Amino acid sequence: MDLGLSGRACVVTGASRGIGLETARRLTEAGAQVLLVGRGAEALDAAVRRVGGVACAADVTAPDAARRIVAACEDAFGGVDVLVNNAGTSYVRALADLEDEDWRLNHELHVMAPMRLMQLAAPRMAARGWGRIVNVCSSAGKRPSPMNAAYAVSKAGQLSLSRAFADAFAKDGVLVNAVAPGITASELWVGDGGMADQIAGQDGGTREEAIAARAAKAPLGRMSEPGEIADVIAFLCSDRASSVAGAAWSVDGGAVATIV
């Protein structure tokens, strides 16, 4: 399928590994020009060597990050056609142990950072009459998980944010959608010190047991691979998704048991 992305200027945040890296790979494979954003410059450079594109080292929670990222994309590719707000993270912390700082940091990373990027990028896309924005949210935003309520609440906020921008910009040809991955085999979950290791540390089991227990909760019976999430993101970024706006597609192996 031709995604119609050839020559499109794309920003992917959190592109140095996991879901973001696989998204950048699919976009460059489709002929798009991609700005890969992340904090770690070395990891970003390695990602560019693997999938192509241009690196932009930035912490998306910095107040001037959105301005810097959009300017870098315009300098490199002459505009911004596609924005994937993917940068994010989580960790295991019980509700009783969450402090103000946890709630604030999660809100900054998953709501304020994508909001600032959309605030700058969406009007530019509207002026050109075409745009795609995908917000990488989480199944935890649809059904809070006990692993980290601050994360879940921020992801619910990100889903709402995505819908608000979708409503405001669809008439201009700028289509904004969300994906809600479930448990996915990126470093966030399966890397050293990741979610599986943190759960194993609490429960006294192994990383593999922690993964198996969580994966079994989805009808699919396994974790998703980062590339499986990226396939859906790339489709939503494409010309082919020309009548999808304001959606929040679950990509979770059936984990969130709702029919809408």
Ligand SMILES: NC(=O)c1ccc[n+]([C@@H]2O[C@H](COP(=O)([O-])OP(=O)(O)OC[C@H]3O[C@@H](n4cnc5c(N)ncnc54)[C@H](OP(=O)(O)O)[C@@H]3O)[C@@H](O)[C@H]2O)c1
């Ligand atoms: N894996 C899952 O099970 C799962 C499930 C549902 C939703 N998600 C969501 O999917 C997205 C990607 O997660 P992933 O699993 O691919 O995680 P990952 O493998 O840990 O990758 C996260 C990426 O985000 C970047 N990043 C983190 N904080 C950043 C910041 N402040 N500024 C700029 N870049 C930042 C990281 O690079 P640096 O550290 O170098 O900045 C890295 O490139 C996240 O929004 C996550 O919430 C993941």
